[in-house]
Amino acid sequence: METQDLTPMTDGAQLRWTALGDTTRRPAVVMLHGGPGLPGYLGDVAATVADLAPVYRYDQRGTGQSPWQGRHSVARHVDDLVELLDAWDVLQAVLIGHSYGTDLASRFCLAHPGRVAAMLLMCGPFVGDWRAGDRAERERRMSAAQRERLRALENLLDRTEEQEVELLTLAWFTDHADPERGWHWAAREARRRRPVNWAMNRELGREGRADPLDDHLAELRACLPARTELLGAAGDPRPVSALESLALRLDLPLTRIEGAGHEPWLEQPGTVRAHLRRFVQGTVGA
Numbered sequence: 001m002e003t004q005d006l007t008p009m010t011d012g013a014q015l016r017w018t019a020l021g022d023t024t025r026r027p028a029v030v031m032l033h034g035g036p037g038l039p040g041y042l043g044d045v046a047a048t049v050a051d052l053a054p055v056y057r058y059d060q061r062g063t064g065q066s067p068w069q070g071r072h073s074v075a076r077h078v079d080d081l082v083e084l085l086d087a088w089d090v091l092q093a094v095l096i097g098h099s100y101g102t103d104l105a106s107r108f109c110l111a112h113p114g115r116v117a118a119m120l121l122m123c124g125p126f127v128g129d130w131r132a133g134d135r136a137e138r139e140r141r142m143s144a145a146q147r148e149r150l151r152a153l154e155n156l157l158d159r160t161e162e163q164e165v166e167l168l169t170l171a172w173f174t175d176h177a178d179p180e181r182g183w184h185w186a187a188r189e190a191r192r193r194r195p196v197n198w199a200m201n202r203e204l205g206r207e208g209r210a211d212p213l214d215d216h217l218a219e220l221r222a223c224l225p226a227r228t229e230l231l232g233a234a235g236d237p238r239p240v241s242a243l244e245s246l247a248l249r250l251d252l253p254l255t256r257i258e259g260a261g262h263e264p265w266l267e268q269p270g271t272v273r274a275h276l277r278r279f280v281q282g283t284v285g286a
Contacts, residue, residue: 007087009061009080016065017058017084018043020050027117027284028090030081031057034099034124036072037201038193039064042098045265048273049280056088060104062197072203074211078108085115092117094283096276099124099262100204106213106220113223118283120276122231123238123262127214127249130242137237141174165190176261177235185266221250227283230254231275233268235261 003019018040029049033040039059046055061068061080081104085093094117097105102124109116126134139147153159153167168190169183176182213220230252232243240256247254255275260267 006065007084009083011070011076013061013068013070013080014066015058015061015080015084017056017088018046019054019056019088020046021052021054023054023088025054025284026090027053027092027094028088029053029055029280030085030090030093030095031055032081032095032097032101032104033057033060034097034101035060035063035197035201036100036204037063037197037199041189041193045096045098045272045276048265049276052277052280053094053284056084056090056093058084062200072200074104074107074204074207075111077104077204078111081108082112082115091115094118094120094280096120096122096279097124098122103208103213109223109225110216110220113225116225118225118227118279120229120231120279123233123236123264124243125213125246126238126242127212127217127246128242130239133239133242134237137239138174141179141237142170146170164194164196168193168196174237175263177233177259177267178261181267182261185263217246217249224250224252227279228252229279231257231264231272233257233260233262233264235259235267236264238262 001021003023006014006016008014031042031046033042040057042057046057049055059066060077092115095105102121105119106125150170153163169186172186173182176185230243230247232240232254234240234256243254257264257268257271265272
């Protein structure tokens, strides 16, 4: 059973959302996609647990079918989730975030801990000096020609459609542990996950660097729901050591998936499906 709708926010934005499963059941799962600046892409992941609990997902404002032309802030995106939960009549949610979605889930938990029943953080959030390791690993996975071409595309003030697809393919294929399959997936998603809201990406990126989650970890640890877990991938160019450090600081269990990159459900679908189902079953008692 699938439900879709467009919900207005108090500031005039409208957010497109989709629900899978029986929306009368509680608690509900809410999946938060990454980016920032990409439309939602977790439909296949949502389907793996929709028989256990209703699963909501939405295009964050300014992406996909949620149009927005104004400024972006983490606080506003947190408020969006509050307003959506209210619209869905969901008092407490099981949050499953991926990549930037793990940052959003963590910020939401800091602001509204009473509305989080459980939280699974997948491939994030990354804290500490992780960016240097990420850049180095990505460069290692690329040829010299690929690195040069990516820099040239990034420096263009205006890109054609094909240049944008090429840039995203070069930027994303290194997310995967298997470079050949990674190129195929990146090229496919470079046409699907469009348009990229680069302004949103820059604005939320600047805010995150100015007020890093690192500075709020003690507060976050104090308000985390009892059932909170981290899920990382050994083949992610972002260093798993950063997630290991986070797990220690937050006193959380971390599961490391071998043979997979930043989107582990693509390279290890059975392992990720089993982990998600175990987590949701343990939370909702299905």
